[in-house]
Amino acid sequence: xxxxxxxxLIAGILALGLLGTCFVANKVEAADPDAFIVEVTPxxxxxxxxxxxxxxxxxxxxxxxxxxxxxxxxxIEGIVDTADYTVPSDGLYTFLPQDQxxxxxxxxxxxxxxxxxxxxxxxxxxxxxxxxxxxxxxxxEDRTAAEMVTLISPIPGWIE
Numbered sequence: 001x002x003x004x005x006x007x008x009l010i011a012g013i014l015a016l017g018l019l020g021t022c023f024v025a026n027k028v029e030a031a032d033p034d035a036f037i038v039e040v041t042p043x044x045x046x047x048x049x050x051x052x053x054x055x056x057x058x059x060x061x062x063x064x065x066x067x068x069x070x071x072x073x074x075x076i077e078g079i080v081d082t083a084d085y086t087v088p089s090d091g092l093y094t095f096l097p098q099d100q101x102x103x104x105x106x107x108x109x110x111x112x113x114x115x116x117x118x119x120x121x122x123x124x125x126x127x128x129x130x131x132x133x134x135x136x137x138x139x140x141e142d143r144t145a146a147e148m149v150t151l152i153s154p155i156p157g158w159i160e
Contacts, residue, residue, distance in 0.1 A: 073123075074093065075119075084112045115136075
């Protein structure tokens with residue numbers, strides 16, 4: 001039995017679909033970006049907290065490619081089990097003309113375990129077009145825990 005990664009399988013299915021589309025009609029391809037700008041707001045958040053994620057198709061100079069209509073794969077590097085996180089559109093999104101090269105997924109990202117992770121966006125057809133964002137996921141208990149501190153200096157009556 002052959003095993004394929006989720007990304008490879010999706011890319012294969014999309015490639016077959018695009019190949020079929022090319023035979024049906026002359027399709028004008030939209031401009032490709034040089035990279036994706038990935039924004040996660042906030043970039044540090046709690047386990048299981050849903051946060052916003054924005055993906056922008058951009059040229060090298062930062063200009064948004066408003067005509068981009070490609071398919072992107074959304075993944076979190078360092079987490080193998082997809083049950084440990086939630087990403088928008090089950091990890092696959094097709095930019096639509098109305099997106100104008102920018103797509104906001106309101107409360108579209110959550111991670112179910114603490115750590116530092118990299119959110120990676122890549123074009124399905126051309127995986128050299130990528131964007132990444134590092135996020136820090138913690139536990140609220142870690143930030144609210146307090147410990148008693150005993151001061152041993154200065155000694156009463158002494159001058160330092």
